[in-house]
Amino acid sequence: MAAVSALRAPSGGFSFDNCARNSLLEAELGQKGQRLPAARKTGTTIAGVVFKDGVVLGADTRATEGMVVADKNCSKIHYISSNIYCCGAGTAADTEMTTQLIASNLELHALSTGRLPRVVTANQMLKQMLFRYQGYIGAALVLGGVDVTGPHLYSIYPHGSTDKLPYVTMGSGSLAAMAVFEDKYKPDMEEEEAKQLVRDAIAAGIYNDLGSGSNIDICVISKNKLDFIRPYDVANRKGERYGRYKCERGTTAVLTENVAHLEIEVVDETVQTMDTS
Amino acid sequence: MESRGAASLLKDSIPITDFSLPGSFEGHGLRRGFPCVKNELVPSHPLELSEKNFQLNQDKTNFAMLRNIQGLHAPLKLQMELRAVKQAQRLPFLHSSNMALDTLRGNDECIGFEDILNDPSQSEVMGEPHMMMEYKLGLL
Numbered sequence: 001m002a003a004v005s006a007l008r009a010p011s012g013g014f015s016f017d018n019c020a021r022n023s024l025l026e027a028e029l030g031q032k033g034q035r036l037p038a039a040r041k042t043g044t045t046i047a048g049v050v051f052k053d054g055v056v057l058g059a060d061t062r063a064t065e066g067m068v069v070a071d072k073n074c075s076k077i078h079y080i081s082s083n084i085y086c087c088g089a090g091t092a093a094d095t096e097m098t099t100q101l102i103a104s105n106l107e108l109h110a111l112s113t114g115r116l117p118r119v120v121t122a123n124q125m126l127k128q129m130l131f132r133y134q135g136y137i138g139a140a141l142v143l144g145g146v147d148v149t150g151p152h153l154y155s156i157y158p159h160g161s162t163d164k165l166p167y168v169t170m171g172s173g174s175l176a177a178m179a180v181f182e183d184k185y186k187p188d189m190e191e192e193e194a195k196q197l198v199r200d201a202i203a204a205g206i207y208n209d210l211g212s213g214s215n216i217d218i219c220v221i222s223k224n225k226l227d228f229i230r231p232y233d234v235a236n237r238k239g240e241r242y243g244r245y246k247c248e249r250g251t252t253a254v255l256t257e258n259v260a261h262l263e264i265e266v267v268d269e270t271v272q273t274m275d276t277s
Numbered sequence: 278m279e280s281r282g283a284a285s286l287l288k289d290s291i292p293i294t295d296f297s298l299p300g301s302f303e304g305h306g307l308r309r310g311f312p313c314v315k316n317e318l319v320p321s322h323p324l325e326l327s328e329k330n331f332q333l334n335q336d337k338t339n340f341a342m343l344r345n346i347q348g349l350h351a352p353l354k355l356q357m358e359l360r361a362v363k364q365a366q367r368l369p370f371l372h373s374s375n376m377a378l379d380t381l382r383g384n385d386e387c388i389g390f391e392d393i394l395n396d397p398s399q400s401e402v403m404g405e406p407h408m409m410m411e412y413k414l415g416l417l
Contacts, residue, residue: 010400012391014328019321104388112386132331136324 039091039138040065044076045173045205045212046087048142049185050166051194054151054222055144058198059087060173060206061231062213069213075230077219081106081117082226084145085219089171090158091138098139102126119145119152123162131160140170146221173205173212180204191220199233206235355381369409372398 026036043064048057063071078099080086084106088095102125110117122143130137141156155168167185169177180201189197195218202216215231320326327334340352362377379385411417 010395010397012393012395012397014324014390015395016320016322016325016328019325023321101388101390101393108386108388134324134327 038066039093040070043209043211044089044171045169045177045202045209046076046089046142046171047169047174047177047181047198047201047205048087048144048153048155048167049181049189049194049198050144050151050153051189051191053191054146054220055153056191056194056198057085057087057142057144057219057221058202058232059217060202060212060235061215061217062211063092064211072214073231075217077217077228077230079103080122080143080145081110083116083147083221084119084122084143085221085228086122086144087142087170089140089142094137094139095141098126098129098137099141102129116147118147118149119143119154123154123156123164126156127160127162130156130158135159142168142170144221146223151221169201169205171205171212173202173209176204176208177201191222195220195232203233203235368406369413370404370406 022036029036040063043062044060046057046059048055057077059076061071061073061076062069063074074092076087076089076095078086078088078096080099080103086099086102088099102122105125106117106122109121122145126141126143130139135158138158139156140158143154143156145152152164153166153168154162154164155170156162166187167181169175169181178201181197184197184200186193198218199216202212205212206214206216213236214234216233216235217230218227218232219229220227340356343351343355359378359381362381365377366375367373376385408417
């Protein structure tokens with residue numbers, strides 16, 4: 001093992017050792033007119049709505065990396081607990097890791113208290129963690145679920161502020177989705193109405209925002225059941241090819257043919273047995 | 278890099294060194310040695326100081342609140358327990374599990390970035406045993 005002259009034991013967690021080097025590299029590349037590679041963002045439309053018996057969460061499925069689509073069908077609705085799900089917008093890795101961490105913490109907490117976890121607990125854990133990192137963890141979340149106190153829906157911003165509302169949208173397509181919600185939302189909707197409303201809101205985001213696209217995923221959470229419908233609707237379909245573009249042999253006339261033999265001499269032959277046990 | 282400007286006049290702000298100076302990487306090394314964060318006196322990231330002192334600040338806030346609510350005896354008792362438990366450690370270059378400390382702090386029921394990233398028990402390098410013992414005994 002390599003030994004380093006350190007005076008104290010290393011601690012876990014984030015290490016800031018490379019920050020100075022990174023900023024130097026960025027300055028140098030900036031001089032030459034190049035940029036560091038961008039983190040993969042989800043550039044998203046996510047939305048949630050509270051209906052009569054529960055909560056409907058919806059999300060698109062496109063992940064972008066700068067100006068390129070990195071993932072045409074990524075899953076943005078993350079599992080937090082059996083009765084709580086969370087949609088994530090922002091940096092893809094941050095939302096993924098944050099939701100997994102909070103899911104683990106919530107499971108430990110539920111085992112310790114012996115009760116079904118509440119949505120407000122997940123909300124507190126998320127906002128305390130995001131505030132601790134002062135917005136450097138780029139995760140904007142829509143958290144929804146049903147617990148003993150009823151259905152709840154929260155939106156959580158990267159710096160740690162939260163809102164408890166009957167309908168929320170986040171991500172780059174949030175304005176398009178919010179416009180649909182503001183027009184058509186009614187309190188105490190039925191499940192089918194709520195699903196259609198969320199589908200329309202996400203579709204508005206997909207059609208009007210470059211950062212959102214592909215399919216629409218829906219998650220319906222109510223007291224007795226959980227429906228995770230992926231995909232609920234395929235909004236952007238790739239075009240169908242109408243004809244074959246392969247040319248048959250003989251389309252191009254052969255004028256001359258010249259065959260050159262490669263003289264290969266076997267110099268050495270070894271046989272190695274594979275261990276297929 | 279962020280330019281602090283008037284914000285640096287505030288008492289609580291952390292100064293960040295401005296690295297957008299022209300010059301090659303090697304030039305830096307010739308004049309000041311290879312840039313190493315541990316040698317710098319200013320933090321290279323706004324979160325570095327707050328993360329380093331996070332546990333301490335949490336404890337301070339909690340104990341202050343406890344003192345105001347329940348009186349001086351409450352934080353005193355808790356701190357006595359914590360101190361007693363911190364003494365049961367392995368030698369400095371070996372990794373100690375800190376199980377009693379975690380239980381007292383409530384960290385045995387939590388999982389955080391310090392358990393996932395840079396786990397000290399999975400570290401690829403170890404500290405030099407002799408130097409660390411000498412530092413611990415105050416001989417260095």
